[in-house]
Amino acid sequence: MTDVATARRSRLTPEREAELYEAVLDLLREVGYDALTMDAVAARTRSSKATLYRQWGGKAQLVVRALRQCKPHHLNDIDTGSLRGDLHAMVSQEDDCAMEQTSALMRGIAMAIHTNADLREAFSDQLIDPEMADFRKILERAIARGEVRSDCPALDFLLHMLVGGFATRALLDDKPPTQEFLISYVDAVVLPALGVHASS
Template identity: 55%
Template structure:
C-alpha cells in the first residue's frame, strides 16, 4: 500500500499506513524514554526493525522524523473540525485535546525545549506541525466571520491558537493539575469567547 506522508508535501511513502503508525509510535516511545538529544537514527532503526537508509529516504533527518511522528500521533487537529459554530468548533477541539494531554504535553514541552538550540528541528516543527495547525485555526475564524458570528477586525482572533495552547501547557505548572475536558471548555467560555466578544 502506498500512502501520503503527512510531513512532506508532494512526496509518496512506500510504507503502509499500519507500518508508519507502528514506526511513529516507536519513535515517540523512544523519545519519551531518552529525550530528543539522545535519540539517534541508529536507535530508531534498531527499535523499529528498519534500515537507517529507509528512515533517511523517507524523512531526510532526525528532526523531520520526530516532527512527522508528533504530527501523525497528535490526537486532535483543528483541520476537519466544522460544527457550524465557532464555540462548537473550539469545544470540539478542546475536548479532543485533553484525551492524551498528560503524555503528550510533557513530550511537546521537551521537544519545544530542544528546538530552542536546534534550528533544523525548529524549522521541521514549524513546517510539519505549527503552520498547518495555524492555517486550520485561521480557517475556524474565517468561517465564523463568514457566518456573521465574528467581526473581521477583532484583534483577539489572531491569538486564539496562543490562548488554547497556553491553557494546555501552563495549567500543570500553575494548578499542579492536568488539562481536562471540563477545564478547557470552561476556559473557552470564560476566556476565549469573551475575548472574541461572543459571550
C-alpha cells in the same frame, strides 16, 4: 523533495510505518528530543539506521512526521455553526489520556524547537502552518456569522491563548490538561476576550 520522501516512505507497509512512529514517540517521551538518536530508533524498531535516513532524511523530519501521524483529527473537519461549538469540538478531539500523552510529547520537544533550526522548520511546515490555515477558516466563519468583530484585537492572540492554556496546565497546576479544564478555559477566558458570550 516532499514527493520523493513520500515515495520512499510508501515502500513501508502502513503497519510498519505506524510501528516506527509509535517507537519514535515513546523515545521522545522517555528522553526528549536532544537525547533521542537515530541509533536508538533503529535499535527500538529493529531497523537499520541507513534505512531510517533513506526514508526520512534525518531526525527532525522523522520526529515531526511521527507527531503529525499521532493526530488522527484535523481542524478542517470542524464546523458546528458557532465559534463556541467549534472551539469545544477542537478540545474534544482528544480524550484526557491522549491529551496527557500529547502534553508529555510537547514537553519533550519544546526546548529543542528553539535550539534546532531543522526541527523548527519541519515543525512549522508540517504542523503549525497547516493547523493555522485551518484555524483561520474557523475564525473567518465566526466573523462572517457576526459572532466576532473583524477588528477584534484578541483575534491575533487566539491561538496563543489556546496553546497557553494547554501548555501551562502542567507548569502551574502540576496536572495534565483535560477536556473539562480546557472547555472551562475556553468559556472563561478565550470567548470573553473575543467578545463572545459563553452561552452563544
